[in-house]
Amino acid sequence: MSRTIVRVGDDYDVVIGEDAWADLPGLVGERAERVLLVRAPSLPGPADAVRTALEAAGLEVVDAEVPDAERAKTADVAAGLWSLLGRRGFTRTDVVVGLGGGATTDLAGFVAATWLRGVPVVQVPTTLLGMVDAAVGGKTGINTPEGKNLVGAFHPPAGVLADLWTLRTLPRADLVAGLAEVIKCGFIADPRILELVEADPSAALDVDGPVLRELVERAVAVKAEVVSQDLRESSLREILNYGHTFGHAIEQVEAYTWRHGEAVSVGMVYVAELGAAAGVLDRGVVERHREVLRSVGLPTSYDGGSWEALLTAMRRDKKSRGSLLRFVVLESVARPTRLEGPTGAQLRSAFEAVRAQR
Known part of the structure; x- marks a missing residue:
C-alpha cells in the first residue's frame, strides 16, 4: 500500500x-x-x-x-x-x-x-x-x-x-464522530471535503474505499498548513476550533459522556446559527451544516443541559479574553473570521436554534 x-x-x-x-x-x-x-x-x-x-x-x-x-x-x-x-x-x-x-x-x-x-x-x-x-x-x-x-x-x-x-x-459510532473534524476542515478551508461527503455519504464511511482516505489526507493537509503558520494559536490556528467552544461546553456539562465529534458537530451548527444571528453568514450555509452533518449520522441539535451551565462553560474557553467571549464563525464556506463579544440575545438565539429539532 x-x-x-x-x-x-x-x-x-x-x-x-x-x-x-x-x-x-x-x-x-x-x-x-x-x-x-x-x-x-x-x-x-x-x-x-x-x-x-x-x-x-x-x-x-x-x-x-x-x-x-x-x-x-x-x-x-x-x-x-x-x-x-x-x-x-x-x-x-x-x-x-x-x-x-x-x-x-x-x-x-x-x-x-x-x-x-x-x-x-x-x-x-x-x-x-x-x-x-x-x-x-x-x-x-x-x-x-x-x-x-x-x-x-x-x-x-x-x-x-x-x-x-x-x-x-473502530466501532461505527466512533468513525462517524471522527468525521465531524473532517467536515470542519471542509467548512473552514477545503470545500472539496464537503463535496466528497455530499456526493456519497456512505463512501465517506467506507474504510476500504478511496474516498475516506482522500478525506483523511485533505483534513490532515488543512491542519498541517494552519499549524505550520501558527503553532501556538496566536491568530490563524484559532480557526481549527470552529465549533469547539459550544462543543466543549456540551462535553463538560454532560460529564464527557458525549463523543468529542458528536459535540463538535452540534457546536458547528451552534456557531453557524450564531454567525447568522450576528448578520455575517447566509442562512443557506447554516442549513448546509445541518444537511452534510446529518448525512453521515452526526447530531445537529442538543436539548440537554441548561443554558446557564453551557454559558458558564463557554466563558472558560481558551479563546476568551477576560469576560469577552470570542468565537470562530464563517462569512462563507472557507472564509472563517472571529466574532468578538456577541450579544446575550445572539448567544441565546443560537442556543434556541440548536435546541429546536429541525
Missing part, C-alpha cells in the same frame, strides 16, 4: 498508509534507547505491531496501559507516567509513543512535553478523530474538573503515523 507524506512546516511528517508500522522506528530516531508506549487498553493488535517494530529496531519498549478515552486525561494518570519514566531512567533522547485515540495522544504528548522539560513524542493515532485532529499539530493537554484541556503545552511531535488499517477496528 502506498504511503502519503504530509509535511508539517519544516518540523515533522505525517505518514498516512496501511500496514505502515515499519516506518515507526524511523520516526522515533536513532538516538533513542527506550520508548514509553502509552496505549489505550482496547488495542492489542496495533500494540503488538508497534512493539514488534520497535523491538526489531533494537529499542527497549516500556509498556504503559492507560484508561480509555477522557478518563486517561487526568493529573493522576499523568503523574503515574512521570513516575514510571523516572523509575526506568528515561533521558532526553528517549521517546514517548502515543497509541490510541485523541485522548491517549493528548496525554502522551503532555507527558512528553513535561518530562525533563520536553522529550520527543511520536503519535500513532488509531481513530479517525486522532488522525485528522488530535495527533497533528502539537497541542497536548489534560482535563480538570473546571474544563477540558485547560492544562497543557504546545509540543510538536517528532512524527505522526496514521495507519489506516486501524480504522477497520
Whole structure:
C-alpha cells in the first residue's frame, strides 16, 4: 500500500498508509534507547505491531496501559507516567509513543512535553478523530474538573503515523464522530471535503474505499498548513476550533459522556446559527451544516443541559479574553473570521436554534 507524506512546516511528517508500522522506528530516531508506549487498553493488535517494530529496531519498549478515552486525561494518570519514566531512567533522547485515540495522544504528548522539560513524542493515532485532529499539530493537554484541556503545552511531535488499517477496528459510532473534524476542515478551508461527503455519504464511511482516505489526507493537509503558520494559536490556528467552544461546553456539562465529534458537530451548527444571528453568514450555509452533518449520522441539535451551565462553560474557553467571549464563525464556506463579544440575545438565539429539532 502506498504511503502519503504530509509535511508539517519544516518540523515533522505525517505518514498516512496501511500496514505502515515499519516506518515507526524511523520516526522515533536513532538516538533513542527506550520508548514509553502509552496505549489505550482496547488495542492489542496495533500494540503488538508497534512493539514488534520497535523491538526489531533494537529499542527497549516500556509498556504503559492507560484508561480509555477522557478518563486517561487526568493529573493522576499523568503523574503515574512521570513516575514510571523516572523509575526506568528515561533521558532526553528517549521517546514517548502515543497509541490510541485523541485522548491517549493528548496525554502522551503532555507527558512528553513535561518530562525533563520536553522529550520527543511520536503519535500513532488509531481513530479517525486522532488522525485528522488530535495527533497533528502539537497541542497536548489534560482535563480538570473546571474544563477540558485547560492544562497543557504546545509540543510538536517528532512524527505522526496514521495507519489506516486501524480504522477497520473502530466501532461505527466512533468513525462517524471522527468525521465531524473532517467536515470542519471542509467548512473552514477545503470545500472539496464537503463535496466528497455530499456526493456519497456512505463512501465517506467506507474504510476500504478511496474516498475516506482522500478525506483523511485533505483534513490532515488543512491542519498541517494552519499549524505550520501558527503553532501556538496566536491568530490563524484559532480557526481549527470552529465549533469547539459550544462543543466543549456540551462535553463538560454532560460529564464527557458525549463523543468529542458528536459535540463538535452540534457546536458547528451552534456557531453557524450564531454567525447568522450576528448578520455575517447566509442562512443557506447554516442549513448546509445541518444537511452534510446529518448525512453521515452526526447530531445537529442538543436539548440537554441548561443554558446557564453551557454559558458558564463557554466563558472558560481558551479563546476568551477576560469576560469577552470570542468565537470562530464563517462569512462563507472557507472564509472563517472571529466574532468578538456577541450579544446575550445572539448567544441565546443560537442556543434556541440548536435546541429546536429541525
